[in-house]
Each structure stands twice: as C-alpha cells, then as structure tokens.
Amino acid sequence: MLLGVYFLSVFYGDFEQLNLDKMSSTIGLTFIAIATTLMAFKVSFFLYKAYNYFKYKPIASVSDKELPTITVIVPAYNEGKQVWATLMSLDNSNYPKEKIQIISIDDGSKDDTWDWMLDAKTKLGDRLEIYQQPENQGKRHALYRGFNLGTGEIYVTVDSDSIVTEDTLRNLVSPFVKDDNCGAVAGNIRVLNNKKEMLPKMLDVSFVLSFEFVRSAESNLNSVLCTPGALAAYKSTAVHECLPQWINQTFMGQPSDIGEDRAMTNMILKQGKHVLFQKNAVAFTNVPEQYMGLYKMFIRWGRSNVRENLEMAKYVFTNFRAKGKSGTRILFISQFLKILMSYPLLISMLFFVMVHPLLFIGSTLVSIFVISTFSVLFFASQYKTTEGFWAYSYSILFTFGLFWITPYAIATANRRGWLTRGLEEKK
Numbered sequence: 001m002l003l004g005v006y007f008l009s010v011f012y013g014d015f016e017q018l019n020l021d022k023m024s025s026t027i028g029l030t031f032i033a034i035a036t037t038l039m040a041f042k043v044s045f046f047l048y049k050a051y052n053y054f055k056y057k058p059i060a061s062v063s064d065k066e067l068p069t070i071t072v073i074v075p076a077y078n079e080g081k082q083v084w085a086t087l088m089s090l091d092n093s094n095y096p097k098e099k100i101q102i103i104s105i106d107d108g109s110k111d112d113t114w115d116w117m118l119d120a121k122t123k124l125g126d127r128l129e130i131y132q133q134p135e136n137q138g139k140r141h142a143l144y145r146g147f148n149l150g151t152g153e154i155y156v157t158v159d160s161d162s163i164v165t166e167d168t169l170r171n172l173v174s175p176f177v178k179d180d181n182c183g184a185v186a187g188n189i190r191v192l193n194n195k196k197e198m199l200p201k202m203l204d205v206s207f208v209l210s211f212e213f214v215r216s217a218e219s220n221l222n223s224v225l226c227t228p229g230a231l232a233a234y235k236s237t238a239v240h241e242c243l244p245q246w247i248n249q250t251f252m253g254q255p256s257d258i259g260e261d262r263a264m265t266n267m268i269l270k271q272g273k274h275v276l277f278q279k280n281a282v283a284f285t286n287v288p289e290q291y292m293g294l295y296k297m298f299i300r301w302g303r304s305n306v307r308e309n310l311e312m313a314k315y316v317f318t319n320f321r322a323k324g325k326s327g328t329r330i331l332f333i334s335q336f337l338k339i340l341m342s343y344p345l346l347i348s349m350l351f352f353v354m355v356h357p358l359l360f361i362g363s364t365l366v367s368i369f370v371i372s373t374f375s376v377l378f379f380a381s382q383y384k385t386t387e388g389f390w391a392y393s394y395s396i397l398f399t400f401g402l403f404w405i406t407p408y409a410i411a412t413a414n415r416r417g418w419l420t421r422g423l424e425e426k427k
Contacts, residue, residue: 038341045334052217052327058279061170062177064096070173070233071150074104075142076113076160082286083160084116090158091124095169103129103146104160108136113160138418139229140260144247147239155239157261159230162285163192172233172281183238183273184265185281186215186224187231192284199294202394203287205387209375212279212382219277221327223269225335229261231283234268242267251307252414259304266308269328272321295402300418302409309336342406349403368395 072090076083083104090102102124106114117130129149133142147155154173158164168187175182188211191204211228218224227234242264249256249263256263269275288294309332316332319325352360372391379388 041337045330048330049214049217052220053213056216056220056277056279058171058281059175059178059276060280061167062174066177067096067099067170068153068173068176069099069101069151070095070154070156070169071101071103071146071152071236072156072158072169073143073146073150074102074158074160075107075139075146076104076109076117077107077136077139077142078109078111079113079116079160080111081116083113084120086158086160086162086164087117087120087124087128089163089165090169091127092166093164093169094166097127099152100127100169101129101150101152102127103131103149105142105145106130106132107139107142108133110136138257140247140257143260144243147236147243150236153236154233155236156233157229157231158283159285161192162189162230162283164231164283168231168281168283171278172231175276175278176233176235179274179276181272181274182276183235183268183271184224184227184275185233186211186219186227186265186275186277187233187281187283188212188215188277188279189228189230190282190284191287193286193289197289198390198393199289199291200287201387202390202397203294205375205379205390206394208379208382209391211277213378215277216279218331219275221331222274222276222324223328223331224275224277225265225269225331226262227265227275230285231281232261232265234264235273238268238271238273239264241271254414254416256307257416258300258418259307262304262308263311266311269312270315270320291401295405298402298405299409299412302405303413303415305335306339306410306413309339339406339410342410346403346407364399368392368399371395 074083074086074090079086087102087104093100104117104120106117114132121128121130131145131149133145143157146157154176156169156172172185172187175185189207191200191207194200194204215224246260246264246267265275288297312332313336316325316329321328349360352363369392372395375391375395376388379391380386
C-alpha cells in the first residue's frame with residue numbers, strides 16, 4: 001500500500017489533498033520518505049532474488065546405486081482415508097525398495113485414521129511400519145518418535161494429507177549425494193484440493209511463487225529458511241545433533257508445539273549446513289477451503305516466523321558457516337524488517353483510511369496490480385495456463401482480509417496450539 005501511495009504521489013502529483021506539499025505537514029512528508037525508502041529496499045531485494053532465481057538449477061536425480069537409504073516419516077492426526085492415499089503414493093515411488101523405510105505414526109486420532117493405516121499395512125506388509133501415540137501430543141512429538149525409530153541416512157518427512165509423484169523421493173534426496181555439506185532439502189509444494197473452491201486455487205498460485213521463485217533464490221544462497229512440513233528431507237546426523245534441543249524447545253517458558261519445520265531448518269542452518277530446494281521434488285497437499293481455516297494456518301505460520309527470526313538473530317551474524325554467510329544475512333534482514341515494519345504499516349494504513357479513503361483505495365489497487373501481475377506472469381511462464389489470474393483475487397483477500405495476521409501473530413507469539421487441528425490454542 002505504501003508503494004501504491006508513492007506511485008500515486010509521483011505520477012498524479014496529488015499532494016494538495018493530503019497537504020503533502022506543505023512543510024507543515026510533517027506526517028505526510030515522513031510518510032512519503034518511509035514509502036520511498038521501503039520501495040527502494042523492496043525493489044533492490046526483488047532484483048537480488050531475481051538474480052539468484054535465474055542462477056538456480058535443481059539437481060538431477062542420481063543413479064539407484066548412489067541413492068542413500070531413507071526413512072520416510074508420516075505423522076497423522078484425524079486424517080481419515082487421506083493417510084492411506086499418502087502411504088500408497090509413497091510406496092508407488094520409483095525409489096529402490098531395499099533402500100526405503102516408511103514409518104507412519106497416528107498421533108492419537110479420534111476418527112478412523114488408524115483403521116486406514118491398518119489397511120495400508122495389510123497391503124504394503126513389511127514395507128510399512130505403523131505406530132500409535134498413547135494420546136494426541138502434537139506433530140513434533142510424532143516426528144520425534146519417527147526420528148528415533150528411523151534407520152535411514154536421510155529422513156524424509158511427509159504430511160499425511162500430501163501426495164508425492166513417482167520421482168519425488170529420489171529427486172528430493174539427490175542433493176545430499178552431490179553436496180557433502182547439505183543438511184536439509186525443501187520439496188516443492190502444490191495444492192491438491194484446488195479443483196472446486198476458490199481459496200485453494202488462490203493458494204496454488206501463491207505457493208508457486210513462494211516455492212519456485214523465492215525458495216529457488218534462497219537455494220542458490222544455500223539458505224532456504226524453511227523446509228515445509230508437507231515434504232522435506234534431512235541428513236540424519238544433522239537431525240540427531242540438534243534433536244534434544246528441538247524436542248525440548250521453548251518460547252517464553254512454554255513448550256513449542258508449532259513451527260517444528262522452521263525450527264528444524266533453523267537449527268540445521270546454525271550448524272553451518274546448506275539447506276537447498278528441489279523444484280523437481282513435488283508434493284500435492286490439502287489446504288484450507290474456508291476463511292477461518294486459512295487465517296488460523298497463517299497465524300500459526302506467523303507466530304513461528306516471529307519465534308524463529310528471534311532465534312536466528314542469535315547466530316546469523318556470527319561465524320556459523322565457513323563461507324556464504326552474507327546471503328543468509330540478507331535473507332534474515334528482509335524477514336526481520338517485515339516483522340519490524342508490521343505495526344508502522346498497520347498504523348499508516350489506518351491513518352489513510354480515516355484521512356483519505358479514496359487515496360487509500362487507489363494506492364492499494366495500484367499495489368495489487370503491480371505486485372500481482374508479476375505472480376500472474378510467473379505462473380504462466382511455469383505452467384502455460386491462465387490460472388495465475390487468481391493472484392489478483394488472492395492479493396485483494398490478503399490486503400483487506402488478512403492484513404492483521406502479522407501484527408496479531410507478533411502480539412500473541414507466546415501462545416501455543418495448532419489451531420487448525422490437534423492441540424487447542426493455549427495462552
């Protein structure tokens with residue numbers, strides 16, 4: 001929105017209505033100065049990401065002989081038949097059967113999830129191990145059990161509402177063979193349930209930009225900031241080096257029961273390991289179809305982002321890696337500024353809504369058009385469809401319906417709870 005106001009002030013010269021042309025208008029001048037500075041930073045950072053995006057190339061699959069042994073861990077809670085479909089897709093992978101161990105853990109489900117896991121076990125036999133938690137303890141504890149049961153050189157985590165393609169697993173773990181310092185790899189996440197409802201269609205376009213542009217750029221810097229829970233791989237030695245800290249992690253004296261993926265990524269980056277992205281390792285996952293489920297998911301992500309940026313601040317400016325630290329630091333600064341500026345931006349938005357609603361609407365629409373058009377063009381270049389136009393509606397929804405997420409997440413960062421499933425929110 002600040003960017004839009006800046007554009008309007010430059011191109012239309014509409015200073016009189018806001019008294020921005022008068023030296024007495026301190027607020028107006030300050031606002032334009034902030035908008036100009038933020039625009040310059042955003043443009044510079046975008047060009048920096050674009051440069052790294054164009055340098056990125058996914059690593060091609062290595063041979064069957066070179067592939068490491070892997071343990072695939074699938075935690076499940078109240079997933080019903082979907083967990084069965086997830087396990088079947090994993091078994092259909094073209095990964096050497098003698099090198100793969102599949103473990104699924106029912107985290108105290110209250111529906112028929114365990115029955116579907118038993119059915120999968122009947123069909124897959126020794127290729128699948130299934131376990132039950134005594135009660136719902138949260139995804140982190142289910143993964144922890146899997147990490148301790150796993151025998152593979154690489155651990156792969158897959159959400160129980162995700163489907164992988166035939167080549168996903170071998171593409172996902174190939175970077176560990178090519179890069180000895182690789183500690184983790186993020187998969188490429190697309191939306192599974194995007195055929196009917198509008199929100200999943202919007203999120204699919206958003207995911208393509210988030211993964212195939214942003215994480216590609218981060219990967220070129222060896223510093224993907226978050227490996228997604230839906231599909232990620234970790235070197236087992238790197239996991240066990242931080243496993244006690246990870247399972248016992250707290251924030252403001254409370255156990256951390258959210259953000260397990262971002263926390264694991266952060267701890268592996270802290271070890272000096274590379275964290276990469278594989279565009280050719282794809283998983284399709286279910287996302288919320290209604291507004292309530294969407295904002296709860298974003299709140300969870302927002303709280304995790306606040307917590308892990310604070311943790312990252314403790315080491316990112318130290319000698320945590322032999323070389324290639326500057327890119328990680330730039331990515332951190334960008335993330336931290338988004339958090340730092342959330343309240344000033346919110347206050348500025350409310351100020352202009354009250355003082356000049358027409359300028360607010362105009363500047364917002366300009367911002368949406370400029371930013372979303374890139375998403376539309378990027379999606380079209382990757383998949384040759386017009387589905388990218390959902391980026392416009394998603395930006396409108398985010399601007400007017402989800403603008404409050406980051407400020408709220410900051411204010412409630414100490415609260416626990418998964419919100420959308422499992423453990424309830426706790427103060």
